[in-house]
Amino acid sequence: xxxxxxxLKIVAVAVMLFAVFIIASASVAPQDIIxxxxxxxxxxxxxxxxxxxxxxxxxxxxxxFWTIAYTFYYFIVAEYKAHSDVIMRILHPKMPxxxxxxxxxxxxxxxxAIVTIANSxxxxxxxxxxxxxxxxxxxxxxxxxxxxxxxxxxxENISKMFEYFAKRIFD
Amino acid sequence: xxxxKVRPRSEIIIGLGVALLLVLTLFAVIAxxxxxxxxEDIRPLAKFYLYYAINxxxxxxxxxxxxxxxxxxxxxxxxxxxxxxxxxxLAIIGAIAVFRIPGVKDVFSKGILSGRGLSLIxxxxxxxxxxxxxxxxxxxxxHGNLTPGGGxxxxxxxxxxxxxxxxxxxxxxxxxxxITTKLMLPIRVLGVLGIGLLALGPALIALSGIMSFxxxxxPKPWADWGFIPGVGPFWLSGNQFFYxxxxxxxxGAGFTxxxxxxxxxxxxxxxxxxx
Numbered sequence: 001x002x003x004x005x006x007x008l009k010i011v012a013v014a015v016m017l018f019a020v021f022i023i024a025s026a027s028v029a030p031q032d033i034i035x036x037x038x039x040x041x042x043x044x045x046x047x048x049x050x051x052x053x054x055x056x057x058x059x060x061x062x063x064x065f066w067t068i069a070y071t072f073y074y075f076i077v078a079e080y081k082a083h084s085d086v087i088m089r090i091l092h093p094k095m096p097x098x099x100x101x102x103x104x105x106x107x108x109x110x111x112x113a114i115v116t117i118a119n120s121x122x123x124x125x126x127x128x129x130x131x132x133x134x135x136x137x138x139x140x141x142x143x144x145x146x147x148x149x150x151x152x153x154x155x156e157n158i159s160k161m162f163e164y165f166a167k168r169i170f171d
Numbered sequence: 172x173x174x175x176k177v178r179p180r181s182e183i184i185i186g187l188g189v190a191l192l193l194v195l196t197l198f199a200v201i202a203x204x205x206x207x208x209x210x211e212d213i214r215p216l217a218k219f220y221l222y223y224a225i226n227x228x229x230x231x232x233x234x235x236x237x238x239x240x241x242x243x244x245x246x247x248x249x250x251x252x253x254x255x256x257x258x259x260x261l262a263i264i265g266a267i268a269v270f271r272i273p274g275v276k277d278v279f280s281k282g283i284l285s286g287r288g289l290s291l292i293x294x295x296x297x298x299x300x301x302x303x304x305x306x307x308x309x310x311x312x313x314h315g316n317l318t319p320g321g322g323x324x325x326x327x328x329x330x331x332x333x334x335x336x337x338x339x340x341x342x343x344x345x346x347x348x349x350i351t352t353k354l355m356l357p358i359r360v361l362g363v364l365g366i367g368l369l370a371l372g373p374a375l376i377a378l379s380g381i382m383s384f385x386x387x388x389x390p391k392p393w394a395d396w397g398f399i400p401g402v403g404p405f406w407l408s409g410n411q412f413f414y415x416x417x418x419x420x421x422x423g424a425g426f427t428x429x430x431x432x433x434x435x436x437x438x439x440x441x442x443x444x445x446x
Contacts, residue, residue: 017306024310030404039309047302115295134291 005055006048012058013051014044053110063169070165074120078161082124086144089126100146101130104139104154106163113170120162127158220247235389235400236316236408244321245414249386253370256418260363263425266432267352289339297339304332308423315415316408322415326422333427342434352431355424362421369410369417 017040025032057063089097106117118129118139126144133140139159147153155163223232224239234242244252289297312325336345345351373387376396383396388409390397398409407413 013302017302020303021306021310024307025314031406034404035310035313039313040306043302043305043309047298047305050298051302111291111295115292118292119296129292132290132292 008055008059009048009052010041010044012055013048014040017043057170066165066168070169073161073165078120078124082126086125089144096145098145099142100149101140101142102146102149102154102158103151104141104158105151106137106139106159108163108167108171110170113166116166116170117159117162120166121159230389231392233389234408234411236411238316238318238321238408240319241316241321241408241411241415245316245411246386246388246409249370249388249414252414252418253366253386256363256366256421259425260359260421263359263428266429267356293339297335301332301335304335305329308332308419312415312419313412315419316411317406322418323422325415325419326424327426329419329423330426330430333430337430337434342431345431350427350431352428355428355431359421359424359428362417362419362424365417366414366421369413372410 014037018036021036021040022028022032025036052058089095104121106114108114108117114132114134118132121127121139121141122129128142129139130142131140132138141154141158143154143158147157219232220239220243223229224234224242225237226233234246236242236246308325308329308331311320311328312322315321315325333345333350336350370386373383373396374385377383381396382394384394387394387396388398388411389400399407400409401407405412
C-alpha cells in the first residue's frame with residue numbers, strides 16, 4: 001500500500017473527525033481549530049484503515065452528488081410514503097395488516113452499501129431488518145403488509161430504491 | 172441441613188432496629204444535629220470559588236480557569252484528586268493481580284475461541300461510532316479546564332471505544348491491533364507519572380529557594396511562583412490542562428485494561444486453573 005493511498009484515506013477521515021470535534025467543542029476559537037486539526041489527524045491515523053477500504057472513493061464527486069440526492073429522496077419521499085402507509089393502517093377501522101418475515105435479496109458488495117440499505121429499511125416505518133445473510137445476499141425483513149413472499153415482489157416493494165442509491169454512493 | 176422456613180425472631184429485631192435508627196437519624200438531621208446547614212441562597216464557600224476561579228482583577232487566589240469545578244479538582248483541593256488517582260491506580264493493580272493467570276493469553280492466540288462478533292450492520296456502525304468516541308473524548312479532555320468535563324470523564328469515555336469493540340467484534344479484534352493489557356499498563360503508568368511530576372514540580376522549585384508548594388498552580392500571596400496560565404491562543408489554566416491530559420491517559424488506559432480483562436470468558440480461566 002502506497003504512502004499516497006494511506007495519506008488520502010487519513011485526510012478523508014480527518015476531515016470528518018474535525019467536523020465532529022468542532023461540533024463537540026461548540027467553538028471555532030483559534031485554539032479549538034488547532035486542537036481539532038492535531039487530534040483529528042491523530043485519530044484518523046489510527047482508524048482510517050478501519051473505515052475506508054478504497055482511497056479514491058471519498059474524493060469521487062459523483063458519490064457525493066448521489067449522497068445528497070439520496071438524503072433528499074430518503075427523508076422527503078421514502079419516509080413520507082412509509083409513514084403515510086403505516087398511519088393509514090393504524091387509523092383504518094379494519095386495521096389492514098398482514099405481518100410476516102420475508103426474504104429480500106440485495107445486489108451490492110461493500111459493507112457500507114449493505115448497511116445503508118439495511119438501516120434505510122429499518123428506519124422507515126413498516127419494515128424492520130431482523131437478520132442478514134451476507135453469503136447468500138439476503139435480508140430477512142419483518143414487513144407489516146406482506147403483499148407476496150417471492151423475492152421479486154419484496155425487492156420491488158421494499159429495497160429497490162434504497163439499493164439504487166446505495167450502489168451509486170458506496171459500491 | 173434443615174432450613175427453617177420461619178423467619179427467626181432475631182432477624183425481625185435487627186430489621187426493626189435498623190429502621191428505627193434510620194428514622195432517628197433523619198429526625199436528628201432535621202433538628203440540626205449536623206450543625207450548620209447551608210441555606211438555599213448561594214453559599215459563602217461557593218461564592219468564594221465562583222468569585223476567584225477566574226478573576227482578571229483579583230488574581231490573589233485565582234486558578235485561571237473559567238471551569239470552577241475543574242479548579243477545585245486540580246487546584247483548590249488538588250490533594251484529593253491526587254489520592255483519588257492513586258486509589259484508582261492501585262485498584263487496577265489489584266484487579267490485574269487477581270486475574271493474572273499464566274496461560275490465558277495462549278488460549279486466545281491459538282484460536283481455540285475464535286470470535287465471530289455481531290452482524291455486519293452492528294460492526295459497520297460500531298466502527299464509525301468508535302471513531303467518534305475517540306475524537307469526542309479527546310475534545311472533552313482538552314476542554315476540561317474550560318467547560319464541564321475533564322480528564323476522568325474523558326478517560327472513561329474513551330475506554331468505551333474498547334468496550335464497543337469487544338462487544339461488536341471480539342477481544343481478538345483488539346489484540347490483533349495491539350490494544351492489549353501489555354500496552355495499556357505502561358501507558359497508564361506514564362499518565363500517573365505525569366500527574367505526580369506536575370504535583371511535585373513546584374515543590375522541587377522550592378528547593379532552589381523560590382517560595383512554592385506541592386500541587387501549586389497559580390501564584391499565591393505567600394508563594395510568588397506559578398504556572399503560566401496560557402500560551403498564545405492556548406488557554407491552559409496553568410497546569411490544569413496537563414493534569415486533565417495525564418488523567419485522561421491514565422484513566423482511559425486503566426479502564427481499557429479492566430474491560431480487556433473482563434472480556435476473558437470464565438470458561439478459559441477455569442480451564443487454565445484446572446491444569
